[in-house]
Amino acid sequence: MKTSFYLDDFRSLLRGFAPSANKIGWRERWRASLGALCGLLCASWFSYLLFGWNGIPLLIAPMGASAVLIFSFPSSPLAQPWPVIVGNSVSALVGIACAQLLHSLPATATATAALAVGLAILAMFMLRSLHPAGGAIALLAVMGGPSITTLSWHYALAPVALQSLSLVLCAVFFHRFLGTQYPQQATNANNMHRTGDPAIGSRLGVADADLDAALARHGKLLDISRVDLRELITLSEIQVHQRHHGLIRCRDIMSRHIVTVEFETPLEHCWQLLRTHKIGSLPVLDQADAVIGVISLIDFLKHAGLDVYHDFDLRLRQVLDQARDISGSSAQVVGHIMSANPITASMDSNILELVTLFSDRGLHSIPVVDNRQKLCGIVTQSDLIAALYNMQMQQMQQMQQMQQP
Known part of the structure; x- marks a missing residue:
């Protein structure tokens, strides 16, 4: 009996590692893949136009993580232009500072790299620019080898800031060409008549103040924009109404x-x-x-x-x-x-x-x-x-x- 209990517990643990069902259509998958391809090619091309082969890497590995976010999750707060450019750049500065200040200490390079990543995350939180690729950029500044360390403080400007900016500019044109919105813009709570009354949806449904209060009580970082969160809540309310009262179609x-x-x-x-x-x-x-x-x-x-x-x-x-x-x-x-x-x-x-x-x-x-x-x-x-x-x-x-x- 006890063995069966542990076996069921182990099976439940294994099911927790299984990925959830993918709800994204093939059109969106191809769009994200093509966008990342174009963005990274543009970033390397801009680097070549400005610096040629003068020791500046045409493309650094963390830009791949930035491309995944920008082109796969364009509405994510972590994928907006400010986090991408500022988050990556400040992480590069933190990584360079750790590499130069602690290179003569007996601590190992691994400990220095770990410290750089931790401080980079803290700096990004303080500047409201949290971006996952920033951790990899800080890590690269410490453990990237001679090709990175010889750049010194120039590493933050080129290739990091330059390639981050190139990715963002490419994403703006790419998403606009396909009819998707990037960067994500917060909806105006006022009504279209430009009067003091908020829009009817805010008066009867979930208002910004309600979302702020709920997020403050939650107290954790959510990788979803306020616009998408409000839309999900509205769709959930519609689904609940449909389940209880039936469906009337157009x-x-x-x-x-x-x-x-x-x-x-x-x-x-x-x-x-x-x-x-x-x-x-x-x-x-x-x-x-x-x-x-x-x-x-x-x-x-x-x-x-x-x-x-x-x-x-x-x-x-x-x-x-x-x-x-x-x-x-x-x-x-x-x-x-x-x-x-x-x-x-x-x-x-x-x-x-x-x-x-x-x-x-x-x-x-x-x-x-x-x-x-x-x-x-x-x-x-x-x-x-x-x-x-x-x-x-x-x-x-x-x-x-x-x-x-």
Whole structure:
């Protein structure tokens, strides 16, 4: 009996060493791998352009760890430009200082390297620049051999600071080219109307003050940004609501008979469609019925210069009387003034996921697409409000039935 207990305990320990299931798709894996390849090539290329073969390593090993973070976890607080550049540079300075001050002492190089790493971590904490590769950079400064020690204090500038900066610059362009955000920016807690009220999501959901209080009570370092943490909490709340009250998908409430335009649709015709159907926006489709943009009344007003209020009434009257002359230039079709890359939702998306899009981003309608990005319908604010109201009424009726004897 006792042997069986120890055997089960040993099996549980072994299961603890097993890796968790990988939730990252192959597209993200290839993106991270390609990004690291490009970043490290750029870092070595910049080193060669500035210093050639004059004893400066074209690439040092810790940059591989930085590349993993920057391109695989671009939203991580440890992968942002300040930790990468400052964390690596200050770690190099600490490592050089330990190597030069303690080289004549009887302590072994191993003890000096361990001290350098510990002090580098402390320095990075003090400068709010903790970056994992910094430990390796401090270690390399002590145990890197003649090729590193002969650089002395120049080691912190080149190759460390130079290659760190090169990685960050490459990451900025790489992520922007692929449509991902780097560096991570904190969302503005104020609403889009620039008034004193916070956004509706912060008023009803988790606010920054709630996150700060929870993190202070936790008291440990988390490798996740505040933006991602808030999003995870919101998705968890949606999942809990779905588990208790069921799922309503976009396909259940969307409008299916949609008025659309194409890239080459004349502006005058588009304006007439907006007026005739009394709607605020129209999806713009390509030849395969995929959504490539949205054109709204705001796009017309901006294009006509009506977002500036000088002589607003006069110019608005001219636009309404003669829509074909609104551009005064060669831009006469929808594609030249539409808002490209619109936010869309899938047919199977939970309608609760649309709440923050409508409330915090100021959207009035969201196109619904299938797995081929083909337009299937559209959900408006009115559709969502009606669905949420109906959901609330059903829940109240269920509670009343449960309370009845």
